[in-house]
Amino acid sequence: MPWNSNHFRTKVRFSLNKIALKNHYLDSGIDRMIEIEGKEYFYFSGTSYLGIAQDPDFLDILADNLFLYGANHGQSRVNNIRLSIFDEFEESFAMEAGAGAAAVLSSGYLAGIAAWKSASKDADDIWIAPDAHSAVVPDDYFHSNQLNFTQWKNHCLEQSEALSSRRILIIGNAVDPFACEIHNYDWVKELAKKHEVSLLIDDSHAFGTFGNSIYGTYEQLRNPAINLLVSGSLGKGLGMPAGIILGSESQIDKIKATPLFGGASPGSPAHLKTFLDMDYLYMEKKKWLSDACGIFAQETAKISQIHGSKHFPAFLYKDESWAKEFEKAGIITSSFPYPTAESPSVNRIVISAFHELGDLMYLNEIIHDLAR
Numbered sequence: 162m163p164w165n166s167n168h169f170r171t172k173v174r175f176s177l178n179k180i181a182l183k184n185h186y187l188d189s190g191i192d193r194m195i196e197i198e199g200k201e202y203f204y205f206s207g208t209s210y211l212g213i214a215q216d217p218d219f220l221d222i223l224a225d226n227l228f229l230y231g232a233n234h235g236q237s238r239v240n241n242i243r244l245s246i247f248d249e250f251e252e253s254f255a256m257e258a259g260a261g262a263a264a265v266l267s268s269g270y271l272a273g274i275a276a277w278k279s280a281s282k283d284a285d286d287i288w289i290a291p292d293a294h295s296a297v298v299p300d301d302y303f304h305s306n307q308l309n310f311t312q313w314k315n316h317c318l319e320q321s322e323a324l325s326s327r328r329i330l331i332i333g334n335a336v337d338p339f340a341c342e343i344h345n346y347d348w349v350k351e352l353a354k355k356h357e358v359s360l361l362i363d364d365s366h367a368f369g370t371f372g373n374s375i376y377g378t379y380e381q382l383r384n385p386a387i388n389l390l391v392s393g394s395l396g397k398g399l400g401m402p403a404g405i406i407l408g409s410e411s412q413i414d415k416i417k418a419t420p421l422f423g424g425a426s427p428g429s430p431a432h433l434k435t436f437l438d439m440d441y442l443y444m445e446k447k448k449w450l451s452d453a454c455g456i457f458a459q460e461t462a463k464i465s466q467i468h469g470s471k472h473f474p475a476f477l478y479k480d481e482s483w484a485k486e487f488e489k490a491g492i493i494t495s496s497f498p499y500p501t502a503e504s505p506s507v508n509r510i511v512i513s514a515f516h517e518l519g520d521l522m523y524l525n526e527i528i529h530d531l532a533r
Contacts, residue, residue, distance in 0.1 A: 190215065193515040195493065202488070203520055205510045206495040208338075210474050211369045211446040212515025213439075214400035222438050226431035234430050239423040250433040255407060259373060259380030260391070262413035264406045267428050269365050269394020271421075272404030273297040276392035279416050280330055280361045288317050290333030292340065294363045297332050297392060310337065314348055321352045328357045335367040335378045335391075339499055339507050341469040341477050343371065346382060359388040364407075369398020371472045375447050379407045388412070395428070399443070401436060403428025446514040450474060453512050453521060460525045464532045467510075474512040481506050483531055490527045 185197045192215045195204045213219050230244070238247060247265055255263035266272045273296025281287060281299045289304040291313050298304065308316065310333075317331070329352060336343050352358050364377035372378035375398070379391045390408045395401040406416060416422055436443070458471035466483070469476030475495075484496035484506070495509040510524070 193513065193517070193520065197493075200491070202491050202493045203516075203524070204493050205487075205512065205516075205524065206493055207511055207513070208366070208397035209400060209513055209515070210366075210398035210511075211375075211400065211443065211450060212513045213369075213398075213443060213446055215515050216442065216446070219400070219435065219439055219442060223431060223435045226434045226438070230430040230434065232431075235426045237423055237425075238417075238427050244430050246430045246434050246437075247427060250437060251405075253437060254376065254405065257374070258376035258391075258407050259383060260407035261410040262408065264413050264416050264422060265428050265433065266404045266406070266422065267426050268402070269363075269392070269396060269404035270296040271425060272392040272394070272406050273363060275416050275419065275421050276361055276390050276406050277332065278419070278421065279412065280332075280359050280388075280390050283328055284330035284359065285327040286324075287330045287332065288313075288320070290331075290344070292337040293333050294365065296365075297361055297363045299332075310342070310344055318348060318351060321355060324356075326356055328359070330359045330361065332361045334363045334365075335372070335393075336370075336473055338366045338475060339509070341473060341475045341509065343470055343473055349387060350384060353384070353386040357388075358386070359390070361390045361392070364391050364393035365397055366393075366473075367398075368393055368395060369443070369447065370450070370474055375399065375443050377407070399436065401428065401432040403432065450512070450514040453514070453516060453518075456518070457510075457512055457521055457525065460521075461528060464528060466532060467528065476510045476512075478508050478510060478528075480531070481508055484508055486531055487527065492524060492527065 187195060191204055191207060193204060194201050209215065234244065251263040251265055255261065266275060273294065277297050277299045287299060287302055289298055289302060290310060291304050291306060291308050292310065293304050331349055333344060346360065349358060349360055360382065362378060362382060367377045369375045373380040377391060382389055390406060390412060392406045393404065395403045395405055406413065454474050455471045461467040466479045467476055484494060487494050495511055496506050498504045499507045
């Protein structure tokens with residue numbers, strides 16, 4: 162993503178017209194407004210979709226829980242002295258997500274690695290979606306950049322017809338955060354009529370944004386004919402420095418028995434406790450985010466330069482020159498070359514629950530002026 166942050170310093174990087182501008186360093190966390198060289202900007206970028214990490218009420222409870230659990234918990238989950246909050250969080254999250262069980266790890270990337278290592282063991286074939294995150298792509302495997310998701314899906318269906326019955330692992334993202342497209346995997350059911358199919362989905366950008374409330378896509382993907390694993394980061398929409406894997410109880414038990422799980426430090430117990438304490442706040446944020454995305458999608462429905470879905474809080478804009486115009490108007494959007502420095506810029510507007518109605522109306526006014 163275009164930015165990353167810790168408590169002390171945040172780097173925001175963006176490019177205009179394929180010319181990288183200088184990096185800007187902030188001395189505080191990113192919120193709906195950021196200050197660069199004495200000027201304030203509306204921030205329509207990043208991945209804090211629910212804005213929960215910037216919410217004062219959330220931070221108050223988190224501070225209490227940091228005093229309760231300490232700033233870090235570096236012990237293995239298989240240590241003979243254990244914190245009950247990990248089991249409580251996993252049981253609660255799995256139940257709400259519609260999964261049999263869950264495993265919490267220190268990051269979404271580690272969760273993805275643990276998930277693909279488990280899912281790929283018995284696969285005869287592994288088919289990887291073109292936009293699959295590297296966290297869920299097994300070593301020595303690559304996705305094709307020559308196909309878009311629909312072409313890849315059709316290729317999978319054709320391959321399925323041509324092959325004899327075998328064990329197939331399908332790997333992909335719930336959403337392409339750069340193309341701002343939500344993926345549908347209903348077609349995997351067709352493969353399962355002939356083959357033994359496993360499906361591994363990265364929900365990093367789905368948690369907190371779409372699917373089953375704030376709990377992602379596991380419930381809607383679940384099918385008795387498919388071996389389903391969902392992994393992802395909880396650090397984007399849900400604002401927690403942790404990752405999670407959702408699956409059947411037997412699958413999760415196998416993952417928890419691996420050295421990767423036992424040897425890794427867990428996620429922050431204070432954040433997990435705060436999530437359970439503040440579930441009502443998450444739901445309030447989710448409701449406003451859904452409303453905000455609906456408002457923005459409706460207001461820009463006739464703007465041909467804008468592409469996106471009211472169900473996901475990121476929208477592409479086609480005219481790269483808009484990035485500079487947004488900046489002049491006091492708005493920072495997501496604009497940088499992807500996937501390499503030589504690639505064309507990907508230009509997006511990212512809406513967060515920390516945005517106010519007035520912010521959206523101002524952004525909409527600028528967009529309509531630019532589209533004339």
